[in-house]
Amino acid sequence: MHNTNFGQNEIMMHPKLFIAFVPFMITTVASSQTAVRGAIQNTGNQTAVSSANISQSNSNLKIDSLFSKYNTNTPGVALAVVKNGRIVFEKGYGMANLENNVPVTSQSVFHIASVSKQFTAFVIYLLENEGKISFEDDVRKYFPELPDYGTPIKIKHLLAHTSGLRDQWAILTLAGWRMDDNITTEQILKLVIRQKNTNFKPGTEFSYSNTGYTLLGELVHQITGKTLAKYAAEKIFTPLGMTKTQFNMDNRKIVKGRVYSYEINDGEYINKGLNYSNIGATGLLTTVEDLSKWALNFENPIVGTRKLIERFNEPSYLDDGKKIVSNIIEGDTLFHAKGQLLRNYRGVNMIKHGINGYSEPIGFITKLRIDTFTVETDPNRFGKYKPRYGKSISLSVLQLCT
Secondary structure: OOEOOOOEEEEEEEOOEEEEEEEOOOOEOOOOOOOOOOOEEEEOOEEEEOEOOEOOOOHHHHHHHHOOOOOOOOEOEEEEEEEOOEEEEEEEEOEEEOOOOEEOOOOOEEEOHHHHHHHHHHHHHHHHHOOOOOOOOEHHHOOOOOOOOOOOOEHHHHHHOOOOOOOHHHHHHHOOOOOOOOEEHHHHHHHHOOOOOOOOOOOOOOOOOHHHHHHHHHHHHHHHOOOHHHHHHHHHHHHHOOOOOEEOOOOOOOOOOEOOOEEEEOOEEEEOOOOEEOOOOOOEEEOHHHHHHHHHHOOOOOOOOHHHHHHHOOOOEOOOOOEOEEEEEOOEEEEEOOOOEEEEEOOEEEEEEEOOOOOOEEEEEOOOOEEEEOOOOOOOOOHHHHHHHHHHHHHHHHHHHO
16 A cells, blocks of 8 residues: 555455555555565565465565665555465565655555445445345435435445435535545535535436445444444454554544655655545555455455355446446446446456555455555656556566466
């Protein structure tokens, strides 16, 4: 993971191989990695894990070369490779804090921005599986203060970004807020309930809406009497042993090992604060190690059932039954699936989430069982190659490790 303005995470899975890769280029800086259960070899500020499955002398050096652009003067990136259920390689590159010369390590804690959404969505699926809600529920059942827009907005619409609700960041900007202001859930909800119309009839179109996932986070509170932060900790993070993962409801909170965000201004890195104190659409802090545990749960479920996970990984649909297309890249269609994107790249099925700029990619390569996490903090660092950098790195590591 890495620190940037926004995030782009990819996780790739192979039936038995998992890669967690977190790069950060400009805006967000730190990355996290997985703790190792094998022989650990210290290499300065970084850590590499020996494994019979990966040639230490050849593969490790080749992987190092992929991250040669990261150094003590740049924001950093973290990489973890999990194969057959255990970590076989992990290492950090670059810095988590440029001012204090703090390097990225396996325990660096990243703000993963919109990758948070898949955790919020999974909690909603757990509640539905327990019979506490229905995806067909009108959200005004839980938020009667929302205006009646004529056509009900259902929980499934919030999950699929088909609610038509105006995006919270756009509304805040129009209201005079800066994105580096301390923004809370309460402030967002006050603006949302004042919106008299939706952008389109719910269920008829796809439009990415952070507002919907902020409402889903509050919905958890309405149903359980517990905040999303507490409920997710009880139902997901603690059972999976994700000890350094949390939804952070107060950005002023002291978080050990936190990675800092940067951007480039006139050729120099400057601090770029992520001051969000709202959760659901964003707000998750985690490490590559913890993300590895999360990814492995999709292979051998500890939280949820195989059937639930299969449903969770299915594409989202418009009300007319059409699959929701998020984007088309290089001739490949990306389908939306509850805080995730589904893609087949060169015959490899991938599940990912990412937004150019912040880069906290999470992705699963389902055919190869490899998971990779990438967070790029510098949208300019790799110039015209940047949009494809996370993917190319992930695939390069995959080739070295299979």
